[in-house]
Amino acid sequence: MPSYVFPPLAIPTLAVAGSADLFPVHRVYCVGRNFADHAVEMGHDPSKEPPFFFQKNPDTLVPSGSTIAYPKMTHDLHHEVELVVALKSGGEDIPVERALDCVFGYGVGLDLTRRDLQGEAKKAGRPWETGKAFEDAAPCSALVPAETTGHPAAGRIFLNVNGVLKQDGNLNQMIWKVPEMIAILSTLFRLAPGDLIFAGTPAGVGPLVKGDHLAGGVEGVGEIALTIA
Ligand code: MN
Numbered sequence: 001m002p003s004y005v006f007p008p009l010a011i012p013t014l015a016v017a018g019s020a021d022l023f024p025v026h027r028v029y030c031v032g033r034n035f036a037d038h039a040v041e042m043g044h045d046p047s048k049e050p051p052f053f054f055q056k057n058p059d060t061l062v063p064s065g066s067t068i069a070y071p072k073m074t075h076d077l078h079h080e081v082e083l084v085v086a087l088k089s090g091g092e093d094i095p096v097e098r099a100l101d102c103v104f105g106y107g108v109g110l111d112l113t114r115r116d117l118q119g120e121a122k123k124a125g126r127p128w129e130t131g132k133a134f135e136d137a138a139p140c141s142a143l144v145p146a147e148t149t150g151h152p153a154a155g156r157i158f159l160n161v162n163g164v165l166k167q168d169g170n171l172n173q174m175i176w177k178v179p180e181m182i183a184i185l186s187t188l189f190r191l192a193p194g195d196l197i198f199a200g201t202p203a204g205v206g207p208l209v210k211g212d213h214l215a216g217g218v219e220g221v222g223e224i225a226l227t228i229a
Helices: 036-041 096-102 115-124 178-188
Strands: 013-015 022-024 028-031 053-056 061-063 066-068 077-079 081-087 103-110 138-140 156-161 164-170 196-198 213-218 222-228
Touching: 013 061, 061 066, 081 156, 081 178, 081 213, 096 103, 096 178, 103 196, 103 213, 103 222, 138 222, 178 196
Parallel strands: 028 196, 061 138, 066 222
Antiparallel strands: 013 022, 028 053, 081 103, 081 196, 103 138, 156 164, 156 213, 213 222
């Protein structure tokens, strides 16, 4: 048997609420502009766009309650609170009516964004990685199994920064619903157990500074907290 040339890094994991078990993460997909009011605030017409996707690196996940450093190379770090869908199975070309069978559970995540770097990338027609996939860019709560949450199609999604309400939407405003999101994503990628999907953010995104404390949640799913050091 060949051996590794150096010890492999640990597989990224998320906690499972009410359990000592860990959810092993495979890939982290994100859906862009999935709430009409956020698409409009970013200068786009939500009625004209099919869903689009980008990825974050799984090792950028950090647990809720963490304190992270203000990221390097940005002066415009933004918060985006999102529902996170966690898959226990996958495949290609999953029919929309069978998509929810793939769901292990749900969580609450922050799609942290270096907005200045993302903006430069957009302008230059370059990839979004530097704006989206940097260290500690994906804080996420413990996952709650779907047996507990059901499959939430409505419910408040919100984020406070230093006790001030900044984002306040409802899952029923999502343009692409969870089953559609899984079905469409599975036409582009082979989905697998351990995949996460950050489902998009409502309006109210904005800049963060050192010392900020973030606290948010999704009704019926859970809560997330984060401090910027
Ligand atoms: Mn986002």
